[in-house]
Amino acid sequence: MTATLCTVADVVYKAGVGASSVYTASAALVTALIEKSEGVIVGQTRKDWVVGYSDVNAYIKELLRDCCSSHAAKKIVSYDMSGYLSRQEAEIILDTLHDDFMRTLKTLTDLDTIKIRAVGD
Numbered sequence: 001m002t003a004t005l006c007t008v009a010d011v012v013y014k015a016g017v018g019a020s021s022v023y024t025a026s027a028a029l030v031t032a033l034i035e036k037s038e039g040v041i042v043g044q045t046r047k048d049w050v051v052g053y054s055d056v057n058a059y060i061k062e063l064l065r066d067c068c069s070s071h072a073a074k075k076i077v078s079y080d081m082s083g084y085l086s087r088q089e090a091e092i093i094l095d096t097l098h099d100d101f102m103r104t105l106k107t108l109t110d111l112d113t114i115k116i117r118a119v120g121d
Contacts, residue, residue, distance in 0.1 A: 003034035004050045005041065005068035014073035016093055018084035023076045030072065037071035045109045060111070067104035070097045 008030040012019060023029050041064070042048050049056065049064055056064070074097045081090035 003031045003038070004053050005038050006034055006065045006072070007069075008034070010065060010069035011072040011076065014069050014097060015076040016084070018081075018090065019073075019076050020080035020083055023079065030076070033072040033075050034068060036075075037068045040071060041067055041105065041108065044105055045111075047108075049108075060108075063104050063107055067101055067108060070101040070104070073097050074101065 008027045011030050011034060012024050015023070023033075038050050042050060053061070053064075074094060077084075077090055077094050077097065081087055084090040084093070
């Protein structure tokens with residue numbers, strides 16, 4: 001399997017400069033986290049975004065990228081917080097990633113494609 005909804009760079013960027021080098025140095029480990037995150041998104045939204053990715057419009061792809069990278073980055077930050085300036089900094093990053101994940105997941109879950117129309121419709 002390969003990552004579809006976001007890239008390794010998206011996840012590492014969101015995990016921040018204090019992220020564990022165990023993950024930041026391994027595209028394979030980050031890709032595995034992305035794939036797990038994709039599974040969570042598919043399960044929660046009850047829509048297989050991975051299989052139908054090519055049919056998704058650009059705006060929804062950005063939501064999927066944000067949602068997936070936030071979830072995967074949470075796993076990296078949680079794995080090892082010792083690289084951050086303080087535990088408080090790591091917890092703030094985790095809170096921010098969780099909020100981003102939940103916000104975008106809710107949007108994707110509630111998505112009604114009929115309501116997404118071009119301007120002027």
